[in-house]
Each structure stands twice: as structure tokens, then as C-alpha cells.
Amino acid sequence: MALNPVLGKLVSKRVVLASASPRRQEILTNVGLRFEVVPSWFKETLEKSSFAAPYEYAVETAKQKALEVANRMHVKHLRTPDIVIGADTIVSVDEQILEKPVDKQDAYRMLSRLSGKEHSVFTGVAIIHCSSKGNQLETEITDFYEETKVKFSDLSEELLWEYIHSGEPMDKAGGYGIQALGGMLVEYVHGDFLNVVGFPLNHFCKKLAELYYPPPKHTVQHIKHDSIPSVDTFENLSDGESESSNFIEHKGANNLDSSSMCPSRPVYNCENSSSVRTGFMVPLENQNGASESAAKLPSKILDLMDGFKASKALFVASKLKMFDYLKNKGPLKAVDVANEVGTSVCGTERLLDACVALGLLEKTSQGYSNTDSANTYLTSDGEYSLHGYIIHSNDHLWPLFTNLESAVREGSRQNHRAFGRKAEDLFKDYYHSQEVKQRFMAAMHSIAHLTARDVATAFDLSQFKSTCDLGGCTGALAHELIQIYPNMKVTVFDLPEVIANISYFQPSEQCAAPVTFVSGDFFKDNLPEADLYILSRVLHDWPDEKIHVLLSKISAVCKPGCGILLAEMVLDDEKKNRSTALLQSLNMLVQTEGKERSGSEYQGLLEQHGFANVKIRLTGNLLDVVLCVKT
Ligand SMILES: Cc1cn([C@@H]2O[C@H](COP(=O)(O)OP(=O)(O)OP(=O)(O)O)[C@@H](O)[C@H]2O)c(=O)[nH]c1=O
Known part of the structure; x- marks a missing residue:
């Protein structure tokens, strides 16, 4: 999970992307962000001349797009999202702002203006944190923009029209798509490529880092200010905030920038780090900053090796309805949970502790209680309960997956091995009892x-x-x-x-x-x-x-x-x-x-x-x- 950046902080939140742009959806999906798409109905008609600089227009439009969605979802009594993300991409050339062309002639006008010249692509982004107080929607807005410079070659009339007739320009700012055919028009790009495509992912992660990882006082001097903290291990994906215990040990803290080996990865000092398991290790450096090539912990592989244990812990806690008991009666001590469920105290305590470490439960001096995610998804009556699917996974899919090797060898289903029944029609198998x-x-x-x-x-x-x-x-x-x-x-x-x-x-x-x-x-x-x-x-x-x-x-x-x-x-x-x-x-x-x-x-x-x-x-x-x- 070393590459899983601060986006992991959003795992337990309801995130909404207020954009119909398939490119934005793809960029964020590709890095594993889970979000809903609710395209904004905000009309992009702000008076451009009232903005001192083009990026101000893009930022304001992004903000209005996101606010419109946040308000609509709140008013329509859809569950208020935790975070709404809005974005707006514009092209700026000769002091002019170009948005999406309205027709082919407009695309021609835009592309001929860009021909042979450098222009700027600005994407404004707004991240809106929402909460409901009484009937009121409360919002906290964070916004920023990113600029990328792009230079086009000289475009002949024939090329221009061929490109316009391809249909590609019509839903894209400036009338081109750098990620597809439009890439052929481009001589150079200075800056973030994804910003041109529609979403400045790197800057977005840095903003989240600022929001979710305000530097703890004692580590300030060690943090590269524009870096993106890595979120690794399951602990960091929990609802609880425990940054300081997840920092990695850095021996020989003279050279604080390990970018040659680990670009943009922060290195923190932590007194307790020797007892903390982290998902990745940065190379240890000696006093001169040279790498001593310490073995890297293959965290991804270790996590995969542990995956089945984590799944089974979740399944068993669900099957024993521990999340239901904790929702109704928590916080509870292990002994109380064991009494409710009818299980051993020592086994129950270990299972509950594992669930805490996996981010499913919280543990305080009063005992164990559910995280918000557990209440929503793991209780059998939670709003978006996954209980049914978890029990199906435990009772049906687990025995089938135990026979994965045979399935791969034979290229066929394994119901006969898992359940001693000859596979008939798929649904007859499900409906036999x-x-x-x-x-x-x-x-x-x-x-x-x-x-x-x-x-x-x-x-x-x-x-x-x-x-x-x-x-x-x-x-x-x-x-x-x-x-x-x-x-x-x-x-x-x-x-x-x-x-x-x-x-x-x-x-x-x-x-x-x-x-x-x-x-x-x-x-x-x-x-x-x-x-x-x-x-x-x-x-x-x-x-x-x-x-x-x-x-x-x-x-x-x-x-x-x-x-x-x-x-x-x-x-x-x-x-x-x-x-x-x-x-x-x-x-x-x-x-x-x-x-x-x-x-x-x-x-x-x-x-x-x-x-x-x-x-x-x-x-x-x-x-x-x-x-x-x-x-
Ligand atoms: C320069 C360039 C832009 N785009 C797309 O242009 C749209 C801009 O329009 P927007 O108003 O910011 O967004 P939208 O598509 O109308 O969606 P919404 O957020 O709902 O307003 C976005 O799609 C971008 O990807 C590309 O795909 N490639 C490029 O090289």
C-alpha cells in the first residue's frame, strides 16, 4: 500500500464528484478513490470580465459546481455527503478564456487561435466538506488551481478540420483532448499532464495532505512541505486519527530529503517507531545521506498474505453479530461481548482487538465500540448494510475459493468440491434450500x-x-x-x-x-x-x-x-x-x-x-x- 496516498483518508467518507467529465472520473477511479458521481447543474455563465485572472474564474466555477451539488443533495434529503469535489478546466490564450466549443465553427475558432502558440490550461478545484446541523447544511471550502503550459505546433487547415470532424473537440475545454488525438497537436507540456486532462491529481493529494495531516509540532522540521504522506497499513485507513503512531523511523536524520530513492515521500521521526509496523520502509541512510540499501519490507505482498485472515476476522465478527451488539449496547468490554454472543473471553478479545487494528472498531477505556463505518455497513440493520453479502462470502464464497486451485487447473466451477453437490443450473444451486x-x-x-x-x-x-x-x-x-x-x-x-x-x-x-x-x-x-x-x-x-x-x-x-x-x-x-x-x-x-x-x-x-x-x-x-x- 505504499502507493496508496492520502486518498486512503477518504475511505470511510461519502465522497461525491460533482462532475460529468469521464476523464475526472477515470483519473480518480484509477487511484482507487471510491466516490459517487452527481454531475453539477451549475451553468458555467459567470461573467468572465469580473475576474482579475483566468484561474479565479476556474476556481469560482469549480466552487459553484460543487456547492450546487452539495445543496441539491441536502435539500432533496439525499444523505448529505461528507465531501463534494468540483472542478473546472479552462484554456487561456491571449487574455481570453476558452471553454468547451458550442459547435464545429467554435472549435475551429479556438484551435486556430491555439495553433503555433503556447497557452495555459487552468483547472480550478473545490473540495467542500459538508455537515448537517439541524436542517442547515454547513460547508467548509478548500480551493486551489493548477496551471500547465502547453504549446501547439502550427496546424494546417486540413489537419484542423480533420481533427474537428473526429468529434473529439466538442466536450473539451479549448476544443482538444491532449490524452487522445489532440496529443498529436502538442509540441510540449510544462507542468502536470493530468491537469490538462481535467484534474490536477498531484496538487489535489497535496491539498488533502494539508487538510488531513497538519504537521505535528515535534516533526515539523522533517516534513517536506509539498509532499504527500503515504497511507499504508490498515490502521491508517481507520476512522481514528493516529498519524503520530504511524510515522516511520528514519535513522540518521541529517539528510531529511530521501527523494533520490523515494520521491515525495516524507520521512518522520518517532520515538516509538521501533514498535510500530509500517507498510513500507524508506531506505536507511547513514550520516552522509548515502543509502545503506536496507531490505525494503514488501508490504504489499505481506498485506496480501494477510488478506485472508483479515477477511475471515470480519466475517466471523459479522456472523457472531458483534457489530449489532456493539451498536445497541457499546461500548462493551470483551467479557460482555463474549457473554452476549456465547463465545470464549480470550478468543473474543483477540478478535475484537484485530477488528480495532483493522479500523472496524474503536477501543477506549470503556471498552469496544463501532466506528461510523461499522454502524453503516456492518450491522445487519445499517443503512447500507453489507451484512448479507458478508455472510454469503463466509458461507458460500469462502468454501468455493478454497478450491480456487482446482478451478484454475480445470477452468470450471467448484460447487461439487465445496458443497458435495454436482453443479446444476447456477440458480438451482442457490435455491435448493x-x-x-x-x-x-x-x-x-x-x-x-x-x-x-x-x-x-x-x-x-x-x-x-x-x-x-x-x-x-x-x-x-x-x-x-x-x-x-x-x-x-x-x-x-x-x-x-x-x-x-x-x-x-x-x-x-x-x-x-x-x-x-x-x-x-x-x-x-x-x-x-x-x-x-x-x-x-x-x-x-x-x-x-x-x-x-x-x-x-x-x-x-x-x-x-x-x-x-x-x-x-x-x-x-x-x-x-x-x-x-x-x-x-x-x-x-x-x-x-x-x-x-x-x-x-x-x-x-x-x-x-x-x-x-x-x-x-x-x-x-x-x-x-x-x-x-x-x-
Ligand atoms: C484541455 C482538455 C480538456 N479536457 C476536458 O475538458 C472538459 C472541461 O470542461 P469542464 O467544464 O471543466 O468539465 P465538464 O466536462 O463540463 O464536466 P463538469 O465537471 O460536469 O462541468 C473536462 O471534461 C476535461 O476532462 C480533456 O479531456 N482533455 C484536454 O486536453
């Missing part, structure tokens, strides 16, 4: 509820008057769709065994309109009519042959203009970056004939059935969204 079925439905409900808002708002779906969620299980996404699109008619279509068991999962508050539940098998039965068919975590269960059967059925009932919306973990095309999704693909290997797929793979499947205009949105949540329409 009431208990397993209920557990599976609770697991699916956990994830659907946690992701529903991001899935429902990834695209504007208001043109679809009716929607059918195929395999929509308990209706968690369906209910969310009705909240957001009150006039939409929403149907959930799932197997009769599922529909018979949905009542437990229905929300207590009345929705704007009821969800209709229809039972059937989407491979065999007629599909309900709808303008939009949703397949959320469905395609990943099946091999391509079965997907073709399903997509051709949908295509046959879809009129032109009707759509399909997929919600899946979308892999990057090279299949090397998104570890959560790639591990999920192993999960599909051990229990199904399906797999996770990349954006182009989904696009290929959809296009074969007459669906076009395939758009993919990475939400930063567990599920990404793909939307396409029938031509």
Missing part, C-alpha cells in the same frame, strides 16, 4: 442497495417511460429508479422462487409509485414490455452463448430507441488495472460459467444484437454502467 436462497437474496440485496443510486443516476434515463429490471431480485434498484424518476413505470422480472420471497426486503416508506414484480425465467418466458431493459449483475453469470440467447430475446421485443442498461464491474480493456473486478472474475470462475468483461467486450456483445451508441460510465462504486440503444 430456503436458507441458502434467503442468504443469497440478502447478499444480492446488499450490493444492489449500496450501488442503486450510482447505477440509477449514471445516465439521464428520463426519456425511458418504462423499465424492466431482468433478474432484479428484491427490487432495490427498481425502488431507487422510482425515487429518481417518479413517472417511470418499473417492473422487476425474476424467477418465481425469488418473487415469492421479496416481501422482507421491501422498503418501509411508500414509493412514489409501486414496483411491479413479475415472475418468470428470462431465458424461457416472454419478457414484459419496456422501453429500457436493465441487466444488473446478470451477464457476468453466463458464458457468451447464453448471453446471445438473452440479448437476442431482448432485441426482438425492443423497438428502435429502446435501450439496455448493464450494471457490471467493467474491466479495463487490457485487463490489468481493476483488481476488484479481476478478483470478481475469479469469483465467477469458482461458481459459474460466466466472467467479468471489459467495456469493449460488452460493446461487442451488444452491437451484435442491433444495439448502438454504447456509452460506459465508471461510477467509482462497485458497479459501472453501460447504456446503449436499439437502432
